[in-house]
Amino acid sequence: MMVLLESLAMMALELTAIILFFDIFEERREFPNRFAGYALFIGILLLDYYLINLLQLSFFPKVILLLLIGALTMCVFFRISVLKSLLLYAIVHTVFLLVDYLAVALMMKVFSMTYWQVTSHPNIIISMIRIAEKGMYILLAIWIGKIYFKQGDKKQRLISTKDWSKILVFLLLALMLIIGLTVNLDKFENPIQADGLLFLSTTLIGMAIVVFSLIYDLLKRERIMLEQKISQIQIRNQLKMYDALSQSYERQKRNAHEFKNKILCIRELSEQHEDERLKKYLHDILGKIEDEEEVFDTNHVVVNAIVNSKYREAKSKGIRFFFKFNDLSSLWLTDDDLIILLSNLINNAIESSEQCEHKEIKLKIQSGDDFVLSIQNTSPQKAMLSNGKYISSKQDKEEHGIGITNIIEVIEKYDGIFHIKNEEKQFLFSIIIPKP
Amino acid sequence: MIRIAICDDEKTFIHRIYKSIEHYLKQNKMDFECSTFSSGEDFVLLKEKICDFDIVFLDVNMKELDGIEVGEIIRSYSEEIVIVFVTAFIKYAPAGYKCQAFRFILKEEGDMQEMIYECMDEFVKMKRLREQKRLYRFESLQAPIDLSKVLYIMSSGHNLYISTQDAIDEFSFRGRLDDLEEELSKYSFLRVHQSFLVNLSFAQSISNYKIYLKDGKDLPISKARFKKSKEAFIDYRGAW
Numbered sequence: 250m251m252v253l254l255e256s257l258a259m260m261a262l263e264l265t266a267i268i269l270f271f272d273i274f275e276e277r278r279e280f281p282n283r284f285a286g287y288a289l290f291i292g293i294l295l296l297d298y299y300l301i302n303l304l305q306l307s308f309f310p311k312v313i314l315l316l317l318i319g320a321l322t323m324c325v326f327f328r329i330s331v332l333k334s335l336l337l338y339a340i341v342h343t344v345f346l347l348v349d350y351l352a353v354a355l356m357m358k359v360f361s362m363t364y365w366q367v368t369s370h371p372n373i374i375i376s377m378i379r380i381a382e383k384g385m386y387i388l389l390a391i392w393i394g395k396i397y398f399k400q401g402d403k404k405q406r407l408i409s410t411k412d413w414s415k416i417l418v419f420l421l422l423a424l425m426l427i428i429g430l431t432v433n434l435d436k437f438e439n440p441i442q443a444d445g446l447l448f449l450s451t452t453l454i455g456m457a458i459v460v461f462s463l464i465y466d467l468l469k470r471e472r473i474m475l476e477q478k479i480s481q482i483q484i485r486n487q488l489k490m491y492d493a494l495s496q497s498y499e500r501q502k503r504n505a506h507e508f509k510n511k512i513l514c515i516r517e518l519s520e521q522h523e524d525e526r527l528k529k530y531l532h533d534i535l536g537k538i539e540d541e542e543e544v545f546d547t548n549h550v551v552v553n554a555i556v557n558s559k560y561r562e563a564k565s566k567g568i569r570f571f572f573k574f575n576d577l578s579s580l581w582l583t584d585d586d587l588i589i590l591l592s593n594l595i596n597n598a599i600e601s602s603e604q605c606e607h608k609e610i611k612l613k614i615q616s617g618d619d620f621v622l623s624i625q626n627t628s629p630q631k632a633m634l635s636n637g638k639y640i641s642s643k644q645d646k647e648e649h650g651i652g653i654t655n656i657i658e659v660i661e662k663y664d665g666i667f668h669i670k671n672e673e674k675q676f677l678f679s680i681i682i683p684k685p
Numbered sequence: 686m687i688r689i690a691i692c693d694d695e696k697t698f699i700h701r702i703y704k705s706i707e708h709y710l711k712q713n714k715m716d717f718e719c720s721t722f723s724s725g726e727d728f729v730l731l732k733e734k735i736c737d738f739d740i741v742f743l744d745v746n747m748k749e750l751d752g753i754e755v756g757e758i759i760r761s762y763s764e765e766i767v768i769v770f771v772t773a774f775i776k777y778a779p780a781g782y783k784c785q786a787f788r789f790i791l792k793e794e795g796d797m798q799e800m801i802y803e804c805m806d807e808f809v810k811m812k813r814l815r816e817q818k819r820l821y822r823f824e825s826l827q828a829p830i831d832l833s834k835v836l837y838i839m840s841s842g843h844n845l846y847i848s849t850q851d852a853i854d855e856f857s858f859r860g861r862l863d864d865l866e867e868e869l870s871k872y873s874f875l876r877v878h879q880s881f882l883v884n885l886s887f888a889q890s891i892s893n894y895k896i897y898l899k900d901g902k903d904l905p906i907s908k909a910r911f912k913k914s915k916e917a918f919i920d921y922r923g924a925w
Contacts, residue, residue: 544791569799569800569803571788571803571925572789573925575783576783611925613923613925618889619890621922621923622923623922623923623924625923625924625925666891666915666919667919668915668916668919668920668923670916670920677920677923677924678923679919679920679922679923679924680919680923681919681922681923683890
């Protein structure tokens with residue numbers, strides 16, 4: 250009875266740890282209700298127990314059967330293909346086996362027992378230790394999960410899945426080394442050989458830990474540098490915008506001042522009956538007014554400043570600029586975020602359409618039940634995608650890629666959704682942000 | 686036949702706008718009729734006859750009744766008439782878009798003609814689509830259906846049921862959504878589920894595996910179609 254309970258307990262812990270491990274890399278399936286999940290868990294546990302202990306199979310068929318059942322089990326709990334599940338399961342299992350071997354070797358040393366004595370667990374203390382060891386698996390899975398994610402944020406992975414597979418292959422090789430050396434462990438009655446195994450296992454695990462720490466530190470440093478770079482670019486964009494704003498204010502002041510002068514001049518010319526000169530003068534003034542005037546008024550100071558200055562820039566480059574908007578005075582996005590969104594979106598659009606024969610930008614900003622922001626522009630060729638970041642044909646590919654990353658960060662901050670439709674001649678970036 | 690109205694208190698602008706429109710339509714070999722009005726008051730005197738026009742070019746800053754007010758009066762008669770505001774000062778813009786203005790055109794030297802061309806281009810495209818939508822013929826139905834009033838089309842067994850704004854399950858006929866999916870996509874219908882083809886112009890929002898309509902109803906989205914449906918919805922909201 251004790252043996253049964255103990256086996257079940259250990260298997261339950263192991264299964265939990267494996268599920269936690271899989272959780273790091275894969276998406277869980279949704280179960281109709283929680284009990285279905287738990288029932289399945291227990292069912293599989295009992296099945297495993299039956300297969301391992303009651304079926305009389307030799308070593309290799311047993312291992313393969315276990316692997317298959319384990320992988321299929323994971324397919325049930327996670328959205329994953331059978332092949333991928335097999336690979337991941339094999340890797341996870343070997344990692345745990347590594348820890349297991351170390352524990353067994355330790356106990357052989359401490360209690361001066363043989364391999365068989367330890368694994369046939371006649372002693373309660375040893376059983377407790379072995380169960381505790383399975384608990385260690387769970388801790389291990391959580392620790393690795395922490396490294397893999399930055400503060401539990403699934404989207405910000407420090408290491409890519411590809412890099413992770415390399416690390417795990419390293420572990421696999423280490424384990425294969427141990428297994429190779431200890432395949433006949435049950436024949437070792439000699440404490441010296443047990444010591445040798447202990448030494449090997451410890452060294453390998455020590456190496457693995459050192460490698461992990463090194464990678465973690467390197468990644469942390471890289472992340473800090475990247476963040477600094479992003480901050481710098483954001484600050485630069487913001488300075489440009491505040492510049493545009495203050496220029497706008499300066500212009501207004503000057504205009505107010507000159508207005509009186511102009512009226513005086515008009516009065517003068519009219520009193521002198523200088524009709525021709527008056528006509529020409531009025532024509533000139535109108536031209537100047539149109540140049541300096543705020544063309545679009547959305548009732549939002551920051552949006553006005555950005556869009557109007559970008560409109561002027563686009564016009565000077567021969568780009569047709571269309572703008573559809575409504576009253577934006579009740580927009581809930583912060584000024585900083587609006588600056589990031591609008592300046593990056595419009596800058597990209599200007600750079601892109603500039604290179605075409607038919608230069609056109611259509612901007613839409615509408616605020617109502619939700620907030621819709623979209624920009625459509627002609628583009629010379631399909632923009633390239635690299636690692637989920639858009640890179641342009643321009644020299645400063647890095648800055649361009651970071652521009653789009655910034656936009657996406659802002660969108661996600663407000664729980665918005667977006668889609669980029671990238672066709673041969675047209676580029677459309679649409680964003681919907683729900684009302685908070 | 687396209688029926689156009691131009692309303693501006695400055696004769697020179699009426700003339701310029703007319704010339705641009707005439708040039709565009711003659712170039713594209715389209716028939717048209719154009720009426721001009723020199724004040725907002727004159728235009729609104731027409732009352733319901735306003736609905737005869739397909740597109741109206743309104744000057745924003747007129748004396749007495751300004752363009753925005755005229756726009757609101759037009760809207761009280763019809764949601765369908767296309768309103769284009771022509772203005773020297775765009776400061777009136779937000780109010781203008783309240784009347785669902787199709788375009789805003791600036792009275793500038795060279796630009797205006799180009800803008801009118803672009804506007805007419807888009808207008809003609811939209812009008813054609815609208816007309817096709819209004820009188821869409823399904824193979825097995827005798828009468829044409831106004832697609833712009835259809836919320837969604839549901840399939841059950843071998844039959845299709847059309848759900849419209851006014852009545853539910855008013856029409857049913859034999860058919861398959863697979864056949865209609867591509868044809869109706871140009872009228873913004875989206876296949877969100879094996880059994881549902883939704884009119885995106887009635888879509889309010891999308892969340893996990895459901896699409897919510899403006900009248901509060903919701904339809905399921907199949908997991909396989911979710912990604913594409915979400916993208917199509919976002920594109921639709923972002924399009925002009």
